[in-house]
Amino acid sequence: MDEFSFIRSIQPKFYRQSSVIKGISDDAAVIRPVDGDFVTAVDTMVEGVHFTRETMEPEHIGWRVLAANLSDLAAMGSTPRFYMVSITVPRCWSEKELQSVYRGMKQLADKYAVDLIGGDTVAGKELSLTVTVIGSVAKDKARYRSHAQSGDLLFVTGTLGDSRGGLEYLLSGQAACSKAHDYLIRRHRTPEPRITTASSLSSLQRIALNDVSDGIASEANEIAEASQVEVIINHEAVPYSEALSTCYPDHYQAWMFSGGEDFELLGTVPEKDWPTVEKTAESAGVRVTKIGYVQNMRSPSPCVWLDKDGRRERLAASGYTHLKEEGE
Numbered sequence: 270m271d272e273f274s275f276i277r278s279i280q281p282k283f284y285r286q287s288s289v290i291k292g293i294s295d296d297a298a299v300i301r302p303v304d305g306d307f308v309t310a311v312d313t314m315v316e317g318v319h320f321t322r323e324t325m326e327p328e329h330i331g332w333r334v335l336a337a338n339l340s341d342l343a344a345m346g347s348t349p350r351f352y353m354v355s356i357t358v359p360r361c362w363s364e365k366e367l368q369s370v371y372r373g374m375k376q377l378a379d380k381y382a383v384d385l386i387g388g389d390t391v392a393g394k395e396l397s398l399t400v401t402v403i404g405s406v407a408k409d410k411a412r413y414r415s416h417a418q419s420g421d422l423l424f425v426t427g428t429l430g431d432s433r434g435g436l437e438y439l440l441s442g443q444a445a446c447s448k449a450h451d452y453l454i455r456r457h458r459t460p461e462p463r464i465t466t467a468s469s470l471s472s473l474q475r476i477a478l479n480d481v482s483d484g485i486a487s488e489a490n491e492i493a494e495a496s497q498v499e500v501i502i503n504h505e506a507v508p509y510s511e512a513l514s515t516c517y518p519d520h521y522q523a524w525m526f527s528g529g530e531d532f533e534l535l536g537t538v539p540e541k542d543w544p545t546v547e548k549t550a551e552s553a554g555v556r557v558t559k560i561g562y563v564q565n566m567r568s569p570s571p572c573v574w575l576d577k578d579g580r581r582e583r584l585a586a587s588g589y590t591h592l593k594e595e596g597e
């Protein structure tokens with residue numbers, strides 16, 4: 270394989286977005302502005318940090334890195350349009366395996382008509398993929414973490430902790446697989462970003478959204494901080510799958526809050542808009558659960574409270590943190 274034949278092999282045959290003026294083939298891509306605001310995000314996946322040869326096949330790596338990016342666009346209420354991929358490849362990876370990584374990305378991209386318009390290819394020590402996505406949203410309609418207000422109710426899509434369950438199983442190296450384990454593994458390897466649900470809520474005047482990459486203990490604190498409010502979560506209401514509680518009865522409760530990589534959406538809306546959220550999620554085939562509410566700040570700083578067994582305790586941000594010193 271050489272760099273140029275590889276690039277030719279992953280070059281799209283056509284573009285779905287009419288706003289692509291120049292895609293892969295020149296020094297840079299050219300896109301024509303679409304109506305409204307551009308929204309852009311970047312996320313990286315590194316071998317040994319986000320996946321290993323044991324936890325993911327090449328196709329899953331591709332799907333998962335694009336899913337993490339599309340999930341950030343969903344959390345902004347934006348419609349994805351283009352993506353760019355920068356890849357560092359160890360020499361032991363074959364061209365066929367790399368093409369599988371791109372096939373995984375393409376499978377997800379095709380679902381949402383997102384076009385690959387460029388990237389970069391470098392040989393290096395371990396596989397690292399950095400994807401940049403660009404989406405659009407109606408002018409001033411992007412959904413911020415800072416949009417929560419007192420009286421809103423707090424909701425989450427899907428179930429939480431499944432991805433961590435799948436990861437745990439894959440890392441255990443166990444061979445025999447039940448249906449429940451299969452489900453958890455699928456949730457880890459090929460998460461579904463909640464693009465349709467979020468963009469279908471465009472009629473709502475106000476909604477705060479954050480996607481669940483680190484775990485709701487973290488993301489709820491980010492909403493509280495950005496909006497300068499207190500968030501109250503009802504422990505009993507937090508949704509988990511039967512597969513997770515059956516396979517990991519001793520861990521699922523912790524993983525619901527800090528397992529991470531679920532790529533669900535955590536949001537707040539005024540109570541009057543809850544029926545719209547329920548209807549929208551239902552038409553998208555996505556479960557949505559009311560798990561708490563938002564109140565004005567009563568403590569000196571924004572925080573999250575967890576109501577559990579008749580007691581209220583503080584829920585600190587937890588979950589995976591890069592660049593953390595030992596013992597921190």
Ligand SMILES: Nc1ncnc2c1ncn2[C@@H]1O[C@H](COP(=O)(O)OP(=O)(O)OP(=O)(O)O)[C@@H](O)[C@H]1O
Nearest residue numbers: 309310311312313337338341344479480481482483
């Ligand atoms: N190295 C960096 N240089 C510049 N901006 C950064 C860098 N890392 C993060 N950011 C910015 O910081 C903000 C928060 O990023 P963060 O990565 O925490 O959010 P996220 O992408 O939703 O989370 P995750 O990476 O877990 O999916 C974003 O605006 C992001 O663009």
Ligand SMILES: Cc1ncc(C[n+]2csc(CCOP(=O)(O)O)c2C)c(N)n1
Nearest residue numbers: 317318319320321324482528529530589
């Ligand atoms: C082999 C392996 N070990 C551990 C993990 C867990 N993990 C890695 S990064 C991350 C948080 C989100 O990262 P980011 O903030 O970069 O999106 C989590 C929960 C994994 N996926 N694979």
Ligand SMILES: [Mg+2]
Nearest residue numbers: 312337341482
């Ligand atoms: Mg992200």
Ligand SMILES: [Mg+2]
Nearest residue numbers: 311312313482
């Ligand atoms: Mg990030």
Ligand SMILES: [Mg+2]
Nearest residue numbers: 341344480482
């Ligand atoms: Mg995010």
